[in-house]
Amino acid sequence: xxxxxxxxDEKARQTFERFGKTEVYVGELPRHPVYTRFLHWMVALFFxxxxxxxxxxxxxxxxxxxxxxxxxxxxxxxxxxxFGLFFCLFFGLQVLNWLGPMRWTKADSHWIxxxxxxxxxxxxxDPPDTGFFNGGQKLQFWEIVIGCVIYLITGxxxxxxxxxxxxxxxxxxxxxxxxxxxxxxxGIFIHIYLSTFGEPGTFQAMTRxxxxxxxxxxxxxxxxxxxxxxxPRQAYEEARRQMLAKRT
Amino acid sequence: xxxxxxxxxxMISAHPGPVPGAGVQRDLEVxxxxxxxxxxxxxxxxxxxxxxxxxxxxxxxxxxxxxxxPETRWNFWNLIKFNEHQREDGTIQWLxxxxxxxxxADPGCLRACPADGAIVKYSNxxxxxxxxxxxxxxxxxxxxxxxxxxxxxATKKVYKCTLCSDRVGQGLEPACIKACPTGCLKFGTKxxxxxxxxxRAKQLRDHFGFEKAGVYDPQSVGGTHVIYVLxxxxxxxxxxxxxxxxxxxxxxxxxxxxxxxxxxxxxxxxLLGVCLHYVTIGPRRPQPEPPKKxxxxxxxx
Numbered sequence: 154x155x156x157x158x159x160x161x162d163e164k165a166r167q168t169f170e171r172f173g174k175t176e177v178y179v180g181e182l183p184r185h186p187v188y189t190r191f192l193h194w195m196v197a198l199f200f201x202x203x204x205x206x207x208x209x210x211x212x213x214x215x216x217x218x219x220x221x222x223x224x225x226x227x228x229x230x231x232x233x234x235x236f237g238l239f240f241c242l243f244f245g246l247q248v249l250n251w252l253g254p255m256r257w258t259k260a261d262s263h264w265i266x267x268x269x270x271x272x273x274x275x276x277x278x279d280p281p282d283t284g285f286f287n288g289g290q291k292l293q294f295w296e297i298v299i300g301c302v303i304y305l306i307t308g309x310x311x312x313x314x315x316x317x318x319x320x321x322x323x324x325x326x327x328x329x330x331x332x333x334x335x336x337x338x339x340g341i342f343i344h345i346y347l348s349t350f351g352e353p354g355t356f357q358a359m360t361r362x363x364x365x366x367x368x369x370x371x372x373x374x375x376x377x378x379x380x381x382x383x384x385p386r387q388a389y390e391e392a393r394r395q396m397l398a399k400r401t
Numbered sequence: 402x403x404x405x406x407x408x409x410x411x412m413i414s415a416h417p418g419p420v421p422g423a424g425v426q427r428d429l430e431v432x433x434x435x436x437x438x439x440x441x442x443x444x445x446x447x448x449x450x451x452x453x454x455x456x457x458x459x460x461x462x463x464x465x466x467x468x469x470x471p472e473t474r475w476n477f478w479n480l481i482k483f484n485e486h487q488r489e490d491g492t493i494q495w496l497x498x499x500x501x502x503x504x505x506a507d508p509g510c511l512r513a514c515p516a517d518g519a520i521v522k523y524s525n526x527x528x529x530x531x532x533x534x535x536x537x538x539x540x541x542x543x544x545x546x547x548x549x550x551x552x553x554x555a556t557k558k559v560y561k562c563t564l565c566s567d568r569v570g571q572g573l574e575p576a577c578i579k580a581c582p583t584g585c586l587k588f589g590t591k592x593x594x595x596x597x598x599x600x601r602a603k604q605l606r607d608h609f610g611f612e613k614a615g616v617y618d619p620q621s622v623g624g625t626h627v628i629y630v631l632x633x634x635x636x637x638x639x640x641x642x643x644x645x646x647x648x649x650x651x652x653x654x655x656x657x658x659x660x661x662x663x664x665x666x667x668x669x670x671x672l673l674g675v676c677l678h679y680v681t682i683g684p685r686r687p688q689p690e691p692p693k694k695x696x697x698x699x700x701x702x
Contacts, residue, residue, distance in 0.1 A: 210538050212661070214517035226516065226536030227557035274682045277690075315543040323543035324513070324650030328660065335664045339671040346675035354687050367687035393689040400692070 162249045175362035182369050182380055184358040192247040193359055199240035200341070206233040207334060234312050241301045248298060254285045255295070260375065261288035277371070281385065284375040293340050303333040367392065430526040431569060432594040433578065435499045436601060436630040437640065438611070439585035442467060442481050442497040449580030450479035450501075453565065473500060475551040478562040479577055482641030498629065498640040499577070499586070502549045502562035504528045506623030509649035510561075512657070513544025526591065526626040527564045535559055546622065546647030564626065594628060601630050619647050 166188045173187030185193070206229040208216035213226060223229040260282035268289070270276035279287065286294070307326035315323045348355045354368040366388070369377040374385035381388075413420055447469060451459075456476040461469050468483045484496040508528045511520040519534040520541065530550070537557040541550040550559045565575035573579075574588040587597060598616040605614035615634025618624050629643070637643035 210515065210536060212665070213515055213534075213536060217517070220536070230537050231557055271685065272678070272682070274685060277685065277688050314539055316548075320543045320546075321650050321652075324652045327540065327543075328652050328656045331656070332660070332664065335668045338668045342668075342671040342675050346679070350679055350684055351675065352685050365687060367689070371685075371687045389688055396689055396691065 158249060162246075165246075166250070177363045180366055181363045182366055182377070183362060184364045184369075185362045187362065189247070189250060190359055190362055192243055192250060195243040196240060196247060199236050199243060203233060203236035203240050204334075204338070206230075206236055211331060211334070234308060237304055237308055241305055244297060244301055251294065255291050257291055257295075258284070260284060261291055264288035265292070278386075278389065279372050279374060281374045283373050284379070285373060287373065293344060296340055297337060300333045300337045303329055307333075428524060430524075430591040431564070431626060432526070432589060432591040433504075433564065433575065433627045434587040434589075434594040434598050434630070435627065436585040436587070436598075437496065437498050438601070438605060438609075438614070438630055438632055439583050440481070440497045440499065441583055441585075442483060442495075443582060444469065444481055445580040445582060446499060446577035446586060447477075447479050447481060449576040450562075451477065453568070453576035454478070454563075473549065473551060473561075475553040475560040478502070478560070484639060484641050486639050494632070496632070496640050498643065500547075500641060501577075501627065502528065502564065503547050503622075504562075504564055504626035505647075506625065507649070509544035509546055509622065509647075509653075510541035510550055511544075512649055513540040513653050515540060515657075523566065525569070527566045527569065528626075529563050529566050530559060530561060532556070532558045532560070544649060544653060546644050546649065548642075591624075591626065598628055598630050602634070605630070605632065617643065619644070621646050621648060 166186060169188035169191055170186060173191070175183050175185075175187060177183045205219045206223050209220040209223070209226055209229040210233060213220075217226065220226045220229045223232055260280070264280055264283055265288040267276070267280055271279070307330040310318045310322055310326040311330060318326075348359070352372065354365055355372075358364045366377070366381070369380075370385035370388050377383070377385045377388070450456075456478075459470070459474055459477045462471060464471065466483045466485075467481075469480060470477065473480045478501055480500045482496075482498045482500050484498075486494045486496055488494055504527055506526065508520070508522060511522055511528060514520045515538060516534050516536045519531055519536070520528065521531060522528045535558040537552065537559060539550075539552055539559060541559055542548075542552065550561045552559050565573070565577075568575055578586045578588040587594060589597075595616070595618065598618075602614045602616050605611040611632045613633045613635050615631060617629035617631050617634060617637055629637075629640075631637060631640065633639065637645050
């Protein structure tokens with residue numbers, strides 16, 4: 154299946170791998186290649202530019218202190234569509250990059266059903282069939298895909314305005330655009346929390362590109378098994394025995 | 402108008418009974434009356450508007466009519482619309498209508514505007530834009546049923562007719578009224594103008610053979626502070642797309658008064674939720690963790 158899109162995607166990955174590097178220390182596994190990390194941070198940059206310039210348009214009486222960053226309210230408004238366009242562009246590339254690993258599987262439905270034990274912290278290890286991405290990550294990914302489609306359609310309508318698309322179309326587009334933004338904003342709180350404070354050891358996956366083996370067998374056991382060939386539960390038990398032996 | 406009311410007492414502390422002088426002064430709403438039946442299309446009002454508001458030159462567009470340009474612009478707020486209408490008997494009627502902001506009692510632009518203080522409606526009925534608070538989002542353009550607010554790409558803000566609020570505040574009539582040579586433009590209280598308009602419409606019906614003559618004061622936006630006398634009030638569309646039943650998109654009401662605050666609060670609860678999760682349940686660490694101290698995990702299930 155050597156389509157032009159896949160060839161482009163593969164070439165981009167190789168090019169970025171030549172210029173950047175992913176250092177993997179003993180006891181670690183490589184997780185995200187340079188190209189993925191680059192796209193992630195470009196998406197993040199333009200997401201926040203679009204978010205902060207959007208705040209000033211959404212509720213000026215509450216968020217007008219965001220607007221000086223962009224040179225005032227009218228300039229925030231003028232630049233917001235461009236930020237959004239680049240956000241969608243880079244996320245579109247990420248979609249191509251991640252289309253394979255983000256495919257929904259039975260294990261993801263299983264993961265979602267087990268969500269409560271994870272949120273409440275009663276189960277320390279993720280379900281053994283959890284792969285490279287878990288159900289929650291895939292859910293958020295596809296939410297952003299849908300959100301980007303809504304952003305693009307309604308955003309272009311709002312950009313061209315009422316003279317082109319009619320008053321009612323524009324008025325409804327504002328509502329959809331904002332609802333999509335609020336859902337994404339709610340999701341981004343969870344995303345940032347889990348990748349930093351909520352699950353320590355995760356953040357380095359997107360900075361250095363490597364994670365510890367313990368992190369892998371805890372949160373993505375099926376992926377751990379796939380790349381190391383070892384059983385995640387056994388590896389965990391072994392590490393636990395070693396830790397206890399060292400303490401006594 | 403407003404300056405005379407500034408020192409009128411509205412409330413008095415520890416005072417039994419009504420405030421002395423309350424309700425003795427009428428709260429007047431102003432109104433501009435445009436009698437399309439006596440307009441001769443001289444465009445004096447267009448010039449007066451540009452002059453008084455000190456607007457830069459705006460190049461005209463010739464499209465084989467007497468109309469100055471296709472529609473109003475950010476620097477051209479007052480436009481006479483020329484329309485040729487062929488009646489059923491084959492004769493031609495030349496319809497001229499002064500197009501400008503209608504100063505609705507329920508302004509769609511104000512309803513749609515998200516910016517604090519960018520659009521105000523005075524108690525005398527004038528709807529005015531305060532450009533210093535405008536963020537140029539153009540929500541008002543979609544809110545307006547009359548296609549009036551216009552965006553200036555240079556300043557990135559929106560402009561429209563002010564009903565000469567600066568003149569009216571000093572007890573003067575708007576510039577267009579002052580310039581009108583035929584008296585087809587009149588200015589006064591809404592009550593008086595409605596009376597004059599209805600009288601004129603009756604005159605047209607009874608003595609001039611315009612059986613459908615009437616007053617245009619659309620109630621779907623709560624009435625307007627610019628009203629028209631039309632030869633044929635049943636077909637306002639003939640006068641350059643004057644909407645028969647102007648509507649404000651329903652989504653603005655739901656969105657601004659319900660969805661925005663409610664969903665915005667939910668999004669903030671998301672932030673609160675993850676913070677609470679961290680301090681109560683705590684993070685999930687890669688396993689194995691070092692064993693906990695005896696008794697430190699006492700009340701966890």
